[in-house]
Amino acid sequence: MITYGDDRLRALAEDGRWSELLAAYRLGRAAASAEAGEEAAAALTAPLGHLIAYAAPPELAVRLFDRDGGAGTAAGVDDHDAGPLWEVLATRHSWLRLAPLLGPGPVRRLVAHTRALLGEDLPFGAEPDPEGVPMRLEPWEAAGWEEAGRVREYLPGGGARSALLTLPASREGLGEVELPPVAPSVGRPDGPRVVRALTGLGELAPWAATACVRGQAPAAAALLARDRRVVGGYLPFTLVYPALVRSAAVGRAQGSAHGRLGLWRALAAMAGADGGPDGPESPEGPVGVGGVERGEVNALVARMRCFTWQEPSAGLHHLHVALEDPASGVAWVLSGSQEL
Template identity: 85%
Template sequence: MITYEGGGLRALAEDGRWPELLAAYRQGRAAAVAEAGEEAAAALTAPLGHLIAYAAPPELAVRLFDPDGGAGTAAGVADHDAGPLWEVLATRHSWLRLAPLLGPAPVRRLVAHTRALLGEDLSYGSEPDPEGVPLRLEPWEAAGWDETARVREYLPGGGARSALLTLPASREGLGGVELPAAAQSAGRPDGPRVARALAGLGALAPWAATACVRGQAPAAAALLARDRRVVGGYLPFALAYPALVRAAAVGRSRGCAHGRLGLWRALAAMARAVGSGFPGDPGGPGGPDRADPAEGASGIDRGEVNALVARMRCFTWQEPSAGLHHLHVALEDPAGGVAWVVSGSQEL
């Protein structure tokens, strides 16, 4: 079976013989699929795929994802080494170079949103996102983190550097806070929109717990915090945004574009869940219903999401023992009196 371990393949790379390397990748992947299945094939050929995605000319690198080589030869969105192969490719070339070349729609979309995260404005001359997620960063998306830290920094021979997911990152700006003792009595919202928003937040960080409460952010935090007395405080949503995006990229098979798309879905569901789940409230039992994209209406409403972010209050707190990846944040929508909480930690 052909893998990147052979010195001959490294020599081909040094000589720029990329068509031969692509042929070796396709041959090795197809043979591995036939012998061991799709998942094993993706793992065995990923190091060579990384090399091609990182260093080959874009005209050839995009063909990693092209099924024209036959069954089992094309990389999919889950093929990864230090990170998804499509994310490696997206960090190496502008959308102007890649747009005319990329074929498969799922890969094309993830590459486009990676380029948006890296600061490109794709809102003009590009096909619109199917869900309505903007193809350029909103000001609140760009405000909270440095452009160079938004996506993994990939290395030519394999491997990557990325910032740790830590929220809160330190005690700076935080203080002693007594969380409410009877958060449960504030009421747990119910209804399809609340469930959809919780599912969206849970998809961002499957290793974390999520909950929703009718009340303020500290009441939501009390549902999942280990102690009533915590070191915590409020911060702008722009400073919480990077951690929420990175949460979906914990693990090598997912990239930060997954996090951005998932967070926009969750925020859209949260915006539509204002007041839902309570008798007589708009959208709740006995109240008038509103259109929902998941129920056949149009996609994400950027104006609704921007309005939610503008009014949202974010509360974060420290836990006594946090893993190297940790996320502890409650998101309060004062307009609806509803707060959402995501809390969990994970070792590397």
């Protein structure tokens, strides 16, 4: 099977013969798809796809996702090596270059949101997001981290560098806290919006446990914390936001754009998390459902109280945070760890 390690393919790349490399990718992917199925084909051809997405001119690199080559030849949203091939492409070229080349569909949308995460304004060819997620970062999204750390840094020969997901990252600013006892009658809010918010948070970090409580953030933390006495404290949402976005990109098949879109869905549901009547749901998802608009999400973020705590044996990836909305009296919690 074709891999980036083949000397012939290396020579083609060094000579800039990208059309031949694309043809080799399509031929190999179609053959593998017919023989072993889509999942195996995506895995076997991913190293060559990474090379093309990383180093080929954008006019050719975008054709990785075109279906004009026939059945089984095109990369999809889930094709990945060190990370999704569409994310590799998005880190290499501006939206100004890519917008006229990418056709409509999931890849175009994810590339656009990746460019937004990298700090680019998207006025050229940037159609509104179908779920209403803004096509540029809100100030609270940009405040907590540097542009260089928002998306994986991909390497030309394969592989990537990315920041570890750690929340809390250290004991700085934290202290001994006694969490409240979890009473058998503790209020567990319900309703369609509450369910959607929990579902959204669960999809954001599928390796973490989630729960919600009618009460304050420490009460929510007590639902999942291992001990009553913890080292914890409050952080501004701007410092929590990067970890929540990264939580979706712990696996190689997911990118930071997945995290941003998923978090906006969850925040939109949380902004109306009183369990009241919902408006009609759109086919595209919950952002904008029930009158929840960008301004309501911004208002939620402004009043949000975020409590984080340490666990005694956290994995290299770990996330322990409770998000409290004082206006609705509901607090949400995510807690989990994962080894690399």
